[in-house]
Amino acid sequence: MNANALQFRRATDAKAFDLRHRAIVGKNTATYHAAVARGLARFADWETARRRAAAIKWEVMNHLDRYLEEFERNVIARGGHVHWAETGAEASELVVSLARQHGVRKVVKAKSMVTEEIHLNPALESAGVTVLETDLGEYICQLRGEPPYHIVTPVMHLNREQIARTFNEKFGTPLDATAEQLAGIAREKLRREFLSADMGISGANFAVANPGMIGLCTNEGNGRLTTALPRLHVAIVGIEKLVPRLEDLALFWPLLATRGTGQFLTVYNTLIGGSENFHVILLDNGRTKLLADVEQRDALHCIRCGACLNACPVYRTVGGHSYGTTYQGPLGSMITPHLRGWEDWSHLPYASSLCGKCADVCPAHIPIHHHLLHNRRNSVQRHCDAPLQRFAFRIWRWAMQSPGCYALGGKLARLGMWLGIAKPLARLWTERRDLPDPPRQAFRDWWRSNERA
Ligand code: SF4
Numbered sequence: 001m002n003a004n005a006l007q008f009r010r011a012t013d014a015k016a017f018d019l020r021h022r023a024i025v026g027k028n029t030a031t032y033h034a035a036v037a038r039g040l041a042r043f044a045d046w047e048t049a050r051r052r053a054a055a056i057k058w059e060v061m062n063h064l065d066r067y068l069e070e071f072e073r074n075v076i077a078r079g080g081h082v083h084w085a086e087t088g089a090e091a092s093e094l095v096v097s098l099a100r101q102h103g104v105r106k107v108v109k110a111k112s113m114v115t116e117e118i119h120l121n122p123a124l125e126s127a128g129v130t131v132l133e134t135d136l137g138e139y140i141c142q143l144r145g146e147p148p149y150h151i152v153t154p155v156m157h158l159n160r161e162q163i164a165r166t167f168n169e170k171f172g173t174p175l176d177a178t179a180e181q182l183a184g185i186a187r188e189k190l191r192r193e194f195l196s197a198d199m200g201i202s203g204a205n206f207a208v209a210n211p212g213m214i215g216l217c218t219n220e221g222n223g224r225l226t227t228a229l230p231r232l233h234v235a236i237v238g239i240e241k242l243v244p245r246l247e248d249l250a251l252f253w254p255l256l257a258t259r260g261t262g263q264f265l266t267v268y269n270t271l272i273g274g275s276e277n278f279h280v281i282l283l284d285n286g287r288t289k290l291l292a293d294v295e296q297r298d299a300l301h302c303i304r305c306g307a308c309l310n311a312c313p314v315y316r317t318v319g320g321h322s323y324g325t326t327y328q329g330p331l332g333s334m335i336t337p338h339l340r341g342w343e344d345w346s347h348l349p350y351a352s353s354l355c356g357k358c359a360d361v362c363p364a365h366i367p368i369h370h371h372l373l374h375n376r377r378n379s380v381q382r383h384c385d386a387p388l389q390r391f392a393f394r395i396w397r398w399a400m401q402s403p404g405c406y407a408l409g410g411k412l413a414r415l416g417m418w419l420g421i422a423k424p425l426a427r428l429w430t431e432r433r434d435l436p437d438p439p440r441q442a443f444r445d446w447w448r449s450n451e452r453a
Pocket of ligand 1: 309364
């Protein structure tokens with residue numbers, strides 16, 4: 001078992017039995033689901049809307065080269081600059097070199113998962129640049145020294161008391177501060193930082209090929225302050241974020257807001273075009289490898305709404321930090337092995353019951369659970385599974401293909417349980433769970449006797 005798989009196993013083992021964590025996440029996802037139900041009711045035909053979104057994304061992915069060049073041409077024509085980065089390290093180096101060229105000492109950042117993906121903050125900090133997260137959730141993560149727990153709601157795992165304790169430790173604010181007071185404190189501190197920052201960094205929810213603009217959605221207005229107040233704006237954009245036309249946002253913005261947070265529209269929807277202080281870094285970082293995989297290419301249709309995480313019983317039980325990845329839950333298990341390598345991440349697709357709820361809720365109509373199954377097959381074909389696991393599945397397959405072996409196995413298991421030797425053998429499973437008593441009669445025996453009767 002590789003180090004990441006071992007870390008995942010240890011973290012999930014601890015988190016799955018943390019009842020406090022489960023209660024907080026359960027409460028927060030229940031609020032989310034109620035809001036989404038209200039949001040969905042505003043759509044005349046949700047199913048058609050998401051099929052249309054999938055068709056638009058399909059068109060983009062099949063002509064991505066053309067749309068990227070169109071986007072680049074239009075940004076440059078509007079006065080902006082476009083850079084291309086093949087890897088996360090290249091993208092970080094580009095940002096650091098822009099910071100050096102422009103004498104940047106302080107950076108404010110709007111929420112951006114792609115900057116988490118490329119580990120931008122440590123790169124900037126080691127170049128002597130101060131980085132401040134300005135999304136409230138990300139700001140709390142930064143204060144706590146934690147990565148985001150969820151791609152849309154970074155502190156979904158915390159309640160008000162825990163956040164108040166963090167603020168108390170950092171700023172000496174009262175432990176009984178209300179949510180409004182906590183937000184007010186963050187607002188007051190961040191306003192000063194916006195005014196003194198030299199560079200604003202954002203991602204993009206969408207990159208519109210024609211007329212070459214990026215679309216940003218935030219609920220706190222920090223996206224506009226980040227991109228408008230500092231003298232330089234750098235947007236780091238995954239190449240899958242393209243949509244062809246401005247009017248496509250009339251579909252994608254409500255889809256993202258409804259499945260992301262249950263709002264019909266996010267509060268601030270901003271379009272940013274070119275100016276000479278606007279730099280876009282178009283990032284590959286493994287995306288073209290996924291694009292080359294015709295079977296799984298539609299995983300690039302993802303608009304990062306986070307709905308599949310909220311729907312997933314495994315994610316809600318083991319929590320976002322257990323995955324050890326930037327993108328968690330079904331989304332992360334679908335794309336991480338492609339983006340970061342099969343050797344280290346092939347264990348993730350197994351963290352699923354394959355119930356298909358993720359695919360049901362996906363606004364981009366991605367058959368996520370099928371891709372998880374594809375990933376399991378790919379990891380076996382690449383010999384990434386553990387030898388013991390491979391051996392166990394061979395035995396299982398052999399037994400399942402032979403009715404006699406299957407019956408004998410059932411009999412031996414029942415006998416072992418009656419004699420009390422199966423439970424110690426199954427100790428890893430029964431340590432924290434009950435092993436049900438075996439039925440007195442196997443179904444096949446019951447069937448045989450009833451068929452005769
Ligand atoms: S895979 Fe679908 S549901 Fe999951 S984050 Fe992406 S768009 Fe949302």
